[in-house]
Amino acid sequence: MSVLTRDEAQTRAQLLDVHHYRVDLDLTTGDETFQSRSVIRFTARAAGDTFVELKPETLHSALLDDEPLDITALDGNRLPLRLTEGDHTLRISTTMRYSRTGEGMHRFTDPTDGESYVYTQLFMEDVQRVFAAFDQPDLKAVFELSVTAPEGWTVLSNGITEQQPDGRWQAAPTPLLSTYFVCVAAGPWHTIRTEHAGLPFGIHCRRSLAAHLDADADEILAVTKACYDRYHEKFDEPYPFDSYDQAFVPEFNAGAMENPGLVTFRDEFVFRSAVTVTERQTRAMVVAHEMAHMWFGDLVTLRWWDDIWLNESFAEYMGYQTVNEACSDLFPDTWIDFGVTRKAWGYEADQRPSTHPVAPDPEAVPDTASALLNFDGISYAKGASALRQLVAWLGEKDFLAGINIHFKRHKFGNATLADFIDNLAAATDRDVHAWAEQWLRTTGVDTLTPRLDGEGSQWRLHVDRDGSRPHRIQAGIYDRRPDGELALRERRELDVPQEAPAELTGPRPDLVVLNDGDLTYTKLRFDEVSEESALRGLSRIPDALTRAVVWNAMRDMVRDGDLAPADYLEFALAHLPHETELALVQGVLGFARTQIADRYVAEDERPAALAAIGEIARALLRRTEDGEAPGLRLTAVRACIDSATTPDKIASWLDEGTVHGGPELDPELRWRILARLAVLGATDETVIAAERERDPSATGQEGAARCRASLPTPEAKAAAWSSLFDSDDLSNYLFTATAQGFWQPEQAELVREYVPRFYEAAVALGDRRGPAMAEAAGRYAFPAYAIDAESLALGRSHLADDAMIPALHRKLVDQLDDLNRALRIRTT
Structure with missing residues (x-):
């Protein structure tokens, strides 16, 4: 299949003005394929040759202005068109194939009740799997969809969709949209509808999850309405579509997708087991993130994929900020979780060989295959961090004024980075263009370190910068009280680089925390006195966001070889049992378990690392016996399970159906325990099959696949490997679950023979099944625990x-860099 190049897109955009699509889909023709008919009305500004894209199972006919085209001329995904100047109508009829990879029109049959559901994910190039299109973001058009669906199904789309007397479902014509925003979701949905601000709102899930959606509906809708209202306070342009539906769909590759008027979410956000308030906050943030896209992405769309950060960085920043503002009664400070969890994604991505600027040069994104690689921690987390720093430097009032100019000038059109910066500059006297060059066109992470000199009650604070970006930060100045608490003396606003050191009055501070408040994107180090105070007194710092900044600095020190992994665990053991902020406990335990214990300590040191994590978890369990902190207790239970080195305790929990003192085991905890028992060789296929019968859901199906692949026998590994790479039967989710079970640190010797086999197998898989599955193979099936030269x-x-497709190549570059880092840390 040919990928679209930027040059080709520019040429076609100069030639064509696309007006209207009429798309008719027939979903009643079987479980493997569906019928698709497209009628495209457009104008050629001059005579010329171009092409329309489609990826059909069968191309039945193509007519240009009612004249048949040679359908054998279809070359990969391109049907050539020779145009005269003027108006044209293109009619194409095809049979299309349903997907099981989360791309195009994905079809899923629920193992719980046998009901089937389909939905589209048309991002980048996947509209071509559903209907013929001039598939690039700057050829916007009106879309009018009709869908013939099986009896008993409901069809959702971008606009209000109603069933006609002949049984077809007709969606209202859309405003001007890019092709990748078109969405259809069809099946016997469980639906909850309401109205807000004069618009119909709806949430939808498959029937087997109905009770769980009902339980959370009030919260989901409250968050949705609060964010909607808050955006209307921020933005001058009103919400631009006729309804707002949110569909929680199965086997979804991303967290969510911002289809105008019909946002699709992975249906793990319909919680069927107990979750923490931080996980509920994450769902709220995703709701807010996708709603922000209704303006930034949908109303105003990028012209080419080099500006994908404009969509994602903006939505990421607005998602966290808006939940913080609009949902503070439901959730704690969202920026704590961003700082300790999400931001790490950006820091890690930015220190790999594959790093790129937040806003790459257009020449660095020459085609759609390369553009797909930029959906990473830089475009999301680093970009959001840069925008947060921009707001700190510019002021929110001027920032929002610039955003509203942007919306007004480009609504229902396309815009570039240059447009965005020009519009910000129109709202301020500050040099936004210079800021953008320094922040958006550069790579890497700066490091800031405090340095103090003076004596008595007069001290000067210098900030040493390893890097090139300007930063507006807060420096937290702390003194240790007699009771050990590190009390805030003052927060001092600083611009880095400094024109002069900051003058401090009083005794030498016991602790200086740069970037207190986490308003910029940088790594931090400490002066010698501050490092001792931070490491020994971390839990005595009153503000949770400051503690997050210190924990992040410690994580970076471990990754850079400046702090031994064992020392990090020692400090975690000293401080986490006293930590009150759930996001911090989850973030620190997650890093300790998945990175330190599994990768950064040598094999013979791993039991001690797991023991330390288990000790932290048990301390948290003891602290939460009164039932006052269920989220903290659930986090501790999960850590106990994941760090177990012997099966007895967790096996007794599984047998009894409860943790002593609570909670009772729900499906998530039962599968978590069984997976750990499988790794430890303390269960077998009979028990897995019985648990699968107990939980016949899709999640149970995935849990069983993960457990079977985790069994420490040659036969189990051979069967798992074959299902991963020797056939294409596994859906994207079952592939991921199987791959997650296959490689285990405890089983390194057992699977060593598969390490060299992985590369050839993954390359062949990517070639057969495409970028989504190649990315899954690189992410989950990579031999991450074979840490040796x-x-x-x-x-x-x-x-x-x-032969390696770009999606796999990028993932392997990142994985190998992480492996090299782990090896370096082990040998430091």
Whole structure:
């Protein structure tokens, strides 16, 4: 299949003005394929040659101005068109194939009740899997969809959709949209409808999740309405579509997708087991993130994929900020979770060889295949951090004024980075263009370190910068009280680089925390006195966001080889049992378990690392016996399970159906325990099958696949490997679950023979099944626990494989860099 190049898109955009699509889909023709008919009305500004894109199972006919085209001329995904100047109508009839990879029109049959559901994910190039289109973001058009669906199904789309007397479902014509925003979701949905601000709102899920959606509906709708109202306070342009539906769909690859008027979410956000308030906050943030896209992305859309950060960074920043403002009665400070969890994604991505500017040069994104690689921690987390710093430097009033100019000038059109910066500059006297060059066109992470000199009650604070970006920060100045608490003396606003050191009055501070408040994007280090105070007194810092900043600095010190992993665990053991902020406990335990215990300590040190994590978890369990902190207790239970080195305790929980002192085991905890027992060789296929019968859901199906792949026998590993790479039967979610079970640190020797087999198998898989599955293979099926020089050299030798598709190549570059970092930390 040919990828679309930027040059080709520019040429076609100069030639064509696309007006209207009429798309008719027939979903009643079987479980494997569906019928698709497109009628496209457009104007050619001059005579010329171009093409329309489609990826059909069968192309039945194509007519240009009622004249048949040669359908054998279809070359990959391109049907050539020779146009005269003027208006044209293109009619194309195809049979299309349903997907099981989360791309195009994905079809899912619920194992709980046998009901089937379909939904579209048309991002980047996948509209071509559903209907023929001039598939690029700057050829916007009106879309009018009709869908023939099986009896008993409901069809959702971008606009209000109603069933006609002949049984077809007709969606209202859309405003001007890019092709990748068109959405259809069809099936026997469980639906809850309401109205807000004069618009119909709806939430939808598959029937087997109805009770769980009902339980959370009030919260989901309250968040949705609060964010909607808050955006209307911020933005001058009103919500631009005729309804707002949110569909929680199965086997969804992303967190969510901002289809105008019909946002699709992964249906794990319909919680069927107990979750923490932080996980509910994450769902709220995703709701807010996708709603922000209704303006930034949908109303005003990028012209080419080099500006994807404009969509994602903005929505990421607005998602966290808006939940913080509009839903503070439901959730704690969202920026704590962003700082300790999400921001790490950006820091890690920005220190790999694959790093790129937040806003890459257009020449660095020459085609759609390269554009797909930029959906990463830089476009999301680093970009959001940069915008947060911009707001701190510019002021929110001027920032929002610039945003509203942007919306007004480009609504229902396309815009570029240059447009965005010009519109911000129109609202302020500050040099936004220079700021953008320094922040958006550069790569890497700066490091800031405090340095104090003076004596008595007069001290000067210098900020040493390793890097090139300007920063507006707060420096927190702390003194240790007799009771050990690190009390805030003052927060001082600083611009880095400094024109002069900051003058401090009083005794030498016991602790200086740069970037207190986490308003910029940088790594931090401490002066010698502050480092001792921070590491020994971390839990005595009153503000949770300041503690998050210190924990982040410690994580970076471990990753950079400046703090031994064992020391990090020692400090976690000293401070986490006293921590009150759930997001911090989850973030620190997650890093300790998945990075330190699994990758950064040597094999012979791993039992001690797991023991330390288990001790932290048990301390938290003791602290939460009164039932006052259920989220903290649930986090501790999960950590106890994941760090278990012997099966007895967690096996007794499974047998009894409860943790002593609570909670009772729900499906998530039962599968978590069984997966750990499988790794430890303390269960078998009979028990897994019985648990699968107990939980016949899709999640149970995935849990069983994960457990079977985790069993420490040659037969189990051979079967799992075969299902991953020797056939294409697994859906995207079942592939992921199986891959997650296959590689385990405890089983490194058992699976060593598969390490060299991975590369050839993954390349072949990517070639057969495309970028979504290639990315899944690189992310989940990579031999991450083979941490040795031989494995690193083997992986690097395969990076030159010309058959490797870009999505897999990028993922392997990142994985091998992480492996190299782990190896370096182990040998420091």
